[in-house]
Amino acid sequence: MLNLKQIEYCLEKIGDMFPHAECELVHSNPFELVVAVALSAQCTDALVNRVTKTLFEKYKRPEDYLAVPLEELQQDIRSIGLYRNKAKNIQKLSKMIIEDYGGEVPKDRDELVKLPGVGRKTANVVVSVAFGVPAIAVDTHVERVSKRLGICRWKDSVLEVEKTLMKKVPKEDWSVTHHRLIFFGRYHCKAQSPRCAECPLLSLCREGQKRDKKGLVKR
DNA sequence: CTCCCGATAT
DNA sequence: ATATCAGGAG
Numbered sequence: 001m002l003n004l005k006q007i008e009y010c011l012e013k014i015g016d017m018f019p020h021a022e023c024e025l026v027h028s029n030p031f032e033l034v035v036a037v038a039l040s041a042q043c044t045d046a047l048v049n050r051v052t053k054t055l056f057e058k059y060k061r062p063e064d065y066l067a068v069p070l071e072e073l074q075q076d077i078r079s080i081g082l083y084r085n086k087a088k089n090i091q092k093l094s095k096m097i098i099e100d101y102g103g104e105v106p107k108d109r110d111e112l113v114k115l116p117g118v119g120r121k122t123a124n125v126v127v128s129v130a131f132g133v134p135a136i137a138v139d140t141h142v143e144r145v146s147k148r149l150g151i152c153r154w155k156d157s158v159l160e161v162e163k164t165l166m167k168k169v170p171k172e173d174w175s176v177t178h179h180r181l182i183f184f185g186r187y188h189c190k191a192q193s194p195r196c197a198e199c200p201l202l203s204l205c206r207e208g209q210k211r212d213k214k215g216l217v218k219r
Numbered sequence: 220c221t222c223c224c225g226a227t228a229t
Numbered sequence: 230a231t232a233t234c235a236g237g238a239g
Contacts (some may be wrong), residue, residue: 024235025235036235040234040235041237042223042233043224043225043226043234046234047227047234079225079226080226081224081226082236082237117237117238119236119238121237139236141234141235185235186234193229
């Protein structure tokens with residue numbers, strides 16, 4: 001496990017690698033962001049953006065998602081995967097935003113979580129990106145990177161990973177750090193072939209010690 | 220824990 | 230062929 005100094009060193013180096021890390025889900029208002037993040041579960045941002053490019057031309061407001069049959073919305077997002085659950089969630093969430101929140105996306109995370117298809121991770125992304133509230137959304141990348149480096153323990157739940165990061169990182173840096181960890185995981189410390197040979201953190205990375213130059217686990 | 224699921228990289 | 234992708238719900 002890394003101590004605070006080592007964690008700060010890691011985050012500084014990652015910041016050098018990805019100084020401009022930010023949300024890559026294309027959106028132009030909070031409602032579009034909610035939809036985009038809800039669609040992004042177990043799917044790449046690139047694929048979500050490909051679909052929302054046309055989706056957001058057809059569906060502007062929550063009412064628009066309720067104006068079509070479920071099957072039509074399913075087809076419109078089919079290439080995303082998990083499309084039956086996601087289509088149902090988006091219609092229900094649209095209905096709730098109209099009926100319970102006056103047509104506006106709630107700015108409170110505990111309210112966002114009440115929306116179907118919106119869990120803690122998605123809610124953290126929305127408050128952070130759309131409303132500027134400090135938050136650390138722990139997705140697959142943040143979890144993997146934190147565990148490989150030794151910022152947290154392998155057995156930790158995503159909630160425990162989030163708590164650890166919130167404790168180790170100053171609150172004003174939560175959102176930037178969160179995006180930098182995502183970029184580091186997405187483009188460098190990748191799940192299948194991490195680029196350990198060109199990693200400035202190799203010497204203190206416990207997972208890196210177990211891997212060869214190609215980032216493959218040694219036998 | 221399982222299920223949902225198509226697209227893409229390896 | 231298999232692993233992975235800005236997870237969430239039952």
